Amino acid sequence: MNVIVAVKLYIEKMATEAGSGLKILLMDKETTSIVSMAFSQSDMLQKEVFLFERIDSGRSNEKIKYLKCICFLRPTKQNVALLSQELRNPKYGSYFIYFSNIIPRTDIKTLAQCDESESVREVKEIYADYLCVTKNMFSLNIPNCLSRLEWHPEALKRSVEGLTAILLSMKLNPIIRYRGGSYNAKELARQVNEQICKESSLFDFRTYENGAAPPLLIILDRKDDPVTPLLHQWTYQAMVHELLNINNNRVDLSQVPGIPKELKEVVLSGEQDEFYAQNMYSNFGEIGSKIKLKMEEFQQKAKDQRKVESIADMKTFVETYPQFKKMSGTVNKHVCVISELSNLTTKRRLFDVSELEQEIACKADHSAQLQRIKNIISDETISISDSIKLVALYALRYERHANCDTSGLLSIIHKRQGSTNIIPSLIEYSGQHARQGEIFNPIRISDAVKLTRKLIKGLKGVENVFTQHTCLLKETLEEVFKGRDLDPMYPTISSEVVPFRRPPKEVIVFIVGGATYEEALAVHQMNEAGFKVILGGTTIHNSDSFIREVLFATQGVQFKHTKTLAKFHSIENF
Structure with missing residues (x-):
């Protein structure tokens, strides 16, 4: 697939x-x-x-x-x-x-x-009828698909069309399951099933005999895992989307000081860029080390003895050797991208912020975490947006804790003139009353007593990378491929008993409310292990777009399909 x-x-x-x-x-x-x-x-x-x-x-x-x-x-x-x-x-x-x-x-x-x-x-x-983002990920480019926590009719219609197209293009007639308790997931599943029945001649694909399971379409709801899109990411593709924003495989670098004219907008596509295809799931330290290795190979040919020890050295090297720039335009592009990622990481103190984010997501320690959050969000050098995300994670984890002090944290945000309406909206969207199951269940985090830090050696300026959090989707897929009983957590849209004993070989996951590149990494890892999974979503989120999704969904703002992305659809950018 x-x-x-x-x-x-x-x-x-x-x-x-x-x-x-x-x-x-x-x-x-x-x-x-x-x-x-x-x-x-x-x-x-x-x-x-x-x-x-x-x-x-x-x-x-x-x-x-x-x-x-x-x-x-x-x-x-x-x-x-x-x-x-x-x-x-x-x-x-x-x-x-x-x-x-x-x-x-x-x-x-x-x-x-x-x-x-x-x-x-x-x-x-x-x-x-969908955007192919990577070989195992697609998007429908529908930001803000809900209004007053229910489907906007046009967004629902477009989602049905997109899912119908993905099934037809993959030649799959699947069993359809949805996240139990989610009206929006159930409604999408119901309408996709109706379309399959209506166009039964188009879905007359191969049969499954001898106990083999038919393919599975499983429709999930973003509100069941609000933590994943709030965390800073450290793999290359996800990090670029979080800090620079990827729209239709394009990254706008026009605001980066001193950026060459030809690099004001760059394309990051695995189909058109072999280096990116090989490294999109590498972490920040690894990607820098691999670029450094390419430069060292060129140095040997040029008999240049200078050391390339940092990202700043990389930029100087590219500027010094026009022939390298010409020969390795792709590498030059990635040097510019990781240089800006490095600048933003340092400027926003993201190693400190991310460490605390991961602790909140993976470990219950209320008093110590509350004090650390107060210290960080009171620091004027930490951006308001990063401060709000820390408070959001705290509010989700400790919503019903006896000593929960979300209001105290919001007062600090208010003093810094930050928006405080995001947190109530997030709790309305995906608080404990709205989520099915529990993303902070102690069973899931029993092994997360201590954060793991990956130290990437060989490149100055690239420090510890945090990789502790596991998205809920990965655990869901593990349950699917182990052949566990998915009822009643993921009921089928049909009342028929599904007569198969084995787990499905082909799975399509669709997330109402948007998928993330951390979840794309989990799907990539499953596929590398020999499974067949495709991930799709109404859109692809970073933390900022997810917060907008939450605000639109809870405040009843009208659906506006891809308006914010219009400039990336123009013929000039084709």
Whole structure:
């Protein structure tokens, strides 16, 4: 199971079926992102696709009849209307139309009636209706999917479409389970099941005999694990998202002082960057050491005896040797990224903050932790946002502790002119009354008496990396693959008894309210161990986006699909 391969095969199919000759790819805002996550512009040029246009933007009416037009669109009413208008007055010689999901027959009939010039050669459904982030992770780019703690209707509809597409592209007809007690997870499971039943001919895949278990789709709720998205991360991919923000595999470095023009926005894609593919799950110290090793190899060739002992030395080295910069543009990019990560880590004292975060998450020691939190959040050198996250973790862990002093901590935040409404909203969203099970159960943390610190030697300025916390998802997957009874914690959407004795071989996990890169790491580790898991979510969170999700969900703010990410969907960034 590989979501990048699935999307690539669909796009290659489109380019191949259009035949040889010059082609244009006509997309909408969302399919632009879908394509750009799987292919670079140079990759598409090799498939004779020389132009890219958005159907929902202003376009010239100049006729270009020698071009073939590949239309890759989501099957929305707006896109059908825009395409109908295009076909009434065709700009290109021929049209090959591909919808990213199931399209109603009435819409196909509408398009046929508009094609008076008979310029349409193909109309097909392909099921690439999601963003392939890594080979085993996908996102629907739906931030803030809840309003007053319930699904926003448009977000629910889009989630059903996205999950239907992932199942069709993987050719899976799964047993569907959801987190018991979660209305939102149950409602999504119910509607996906209804869609599968409605389109039963599309889901007529292989059968499972001799006791083999069918694949499993398990729908979880973010509110059951609010701790994971609040913690600072130390693996490369997760750390970049936490501190710099990854949007559609792109990182904006334009605000970094002295950044070269060509690196103001960089692409971090495992498909287009071999170094990133090999190291996205490495921790901060390891990634620095591996870049240092590449520089030392070049030094031997250049017969340079200077020592590269720190991240600052790396930057100086790259600037001194233009030929290295030219030869190793990828390494230069990563030097700039980890340099900024290092600067932010030092400036925000994240080693100190992260150590306390991990202690709160993994060890119950109320009085000592309360005093340490007071000391840190009173320190003006610690950012307000990091201070609020520490208070949030404390409030979640000690919500019902006899001596809980959340109000005292909030008064310190208030004195520093920080927002205090986040904590009540978080408790409303995922306090003990809202969570199913207990993320701070003593059984889970009995071995976490002491934090483990990984000391990475060989690179100055990269200190101890904290790796104690284990996300709830990892334990859930371990239960699944051990063949444990999942009822009633994860009931099936159907009342039928599932007649199989073995654990599933293929599992798709979808998290309502967003997944995280720490959970992606857990899935990667499961796959490395021989299991088959794909992780998806309504969006991919860092701590800031998770806090926004909580505020939107509890305060009834209207759903606005991908508005905050609009600039990353433009043709210019394809």
